[in-house]
Amino acid sequence: MGAALLAGCGSAKPSIPEPRPIINYSGARIRVTKERMQAINDWVLREQDNIERDPGFMVITDMAVDEVYPWDGLRFAGSDTVRLRVDPRAADARVVFEIYGHLHLMARMGRQEEWLPEAPTATGYDLERAVLARASDAWLLGRTVFGTQPYAPLDELIYAKENGYLDAFIFTARPEEFAEARADWARAKPGEAEAYRTWFVQTFNREPPGLRPR
Numbered sequence: 509m510g511a512a513l514l515a516g517c518g519s520a521k522p523s524i525p526e527p528r529p530i531i532n533y534s535g536a537r538i539r540v541t542k543e544r545m546q547a548i549n550d551w552v553l554r555e556q557d558n559i560e561r562d563p564g565f566m567v568i569t570d571m572a573v574d575e576v577y578p579w580d581g582l583r584f585a586g587s588d589t590v591r592l593r594v595d596p597r598a599a600d601a602r603v604v605f606e607i608y609g610h611l612h613l614m615a616r617m618g619r620q621e622e623w624l625p626e627a628p629t630a631t632g633y634d635l636e637r638a639v640l641a642r643a644s645d646a647w648l649l650g651r652t653v654f655g656t657q658p659y660a661p662l663d664e665l666i667y668a669k670e671n672g673y674l675d676a677f678i679f680t681a682r683p684e685e686f687a688e689a690r691a692d693w694a695r696a697k698p699g700e701a702e703a704y705r706t707w708f709v710q711t712f713n714r715e716p717p718g719l720r721p722r
Contacts, residue, residue, distance in 0.1 A: 524549050527652040532663065536711045538670050540652050548649045555623070556603065559610050565617065567606050569594045577661045577681065577717065578608040578643055579636075584616065600656035604647045611639045633689035637678065644669040660712075667711055668704075676704035681717040 524546055529539045559567050565588040572581070572593040581593030590609040594602050614623040615635060621628035627638035648666045650656035668677035679690045680701065694701070708716040 522549065522553065524653050530651050532658075532667070532711070534711050534713060536667060538648070538652070538666065540648065545649050545653050548645045549653070552603075552607070552646050552649060555607055555610060559606055564588065565613055566590070567609050567613065568592070569602060569605060571596050575659075575661055577665075578605050578640070579682070582609060582612065584613070587617065588613075595659070598657070598659040598662075600650060601647070601659045601662055604643050604650070604662060607646050608639055608643045611642060615639075633678075633686040636686070637674065640665065640678065641669060641674065644674070661717075664708075664712060664717065668708070671707065673700075673704045673707065676700050677716070680704065680719060683718050 524542065527540045527542055527545050529537050531537045568589065568591045570581070570591055570593050572595045574595070576593050576595055578592070581591070583591050585591060590613040592605045592609045594605050611623055612635075614620055620630075620635075624630070624635075624638050624642070627634060630638050643662075644665045647656075647659075647662040648670070651658070651663070651666065665677065668674055675693055675697075679686065679693060705716060705719065714720070
């Protein structure tokens with residue numbers, strides 16, 4: 509995604525190509541508007557520039573040996589460095605993983621309002637949800653506008669978010685985290701977990717992350 513995105517948006521006020529719908533092998537489609545993608549492109553470029561040019565922190569990517577989700581292997585070194593694992597077979601996904609790590613690092617460094625204005629004081633699950641929503645939008649931009657290659661973990665994320673299942677996606681994929689938020693969600697939406705699982709299997713022909721055999 510990085511090379512395609514930077515190549516497509518090199519001017520001071522970049523105008524993006526017309527978005528195209530994406531469709532997976534089950535026939536599930538996602539359509540977006542150019543206006544929405546333009547707004548996403550603007551903040552993605554700003555964030556890429558900050559990651560590359562700001563000397564006050566480091567975002568480091570290490571090589572994974574299998575498919576990984578953005579949170580897999582996320583760790584902090586001191587107060588100014590975040591490390592992530594990235595699948596080397598999915599070069600287009602690197603920018604999204606870096607954005608995920610950058611946003612979490614900005615929250616730790618007291619710069620959350622600058623980079624997550626929609627969730628300036630969020631913590632715990634609310635912070636994670638806001639960060640993943642941004643990561644999802646960045647990948648959606650790449651897939652619909654810049655022709656990035658599919659990558660299952662991120663495609664699952666964007667389809668879940670665009671179909672209203674972001675909470676279910678996170679809670680199912682990470683069963684040992686966010687206990688209080690999960691309990692509140694389960695009480696508020698008692699049938700959501702099963703509805704999500706059914707939708708996911710129909711959309712991807714496999715169980716969602718968190719329910720797959722290890």
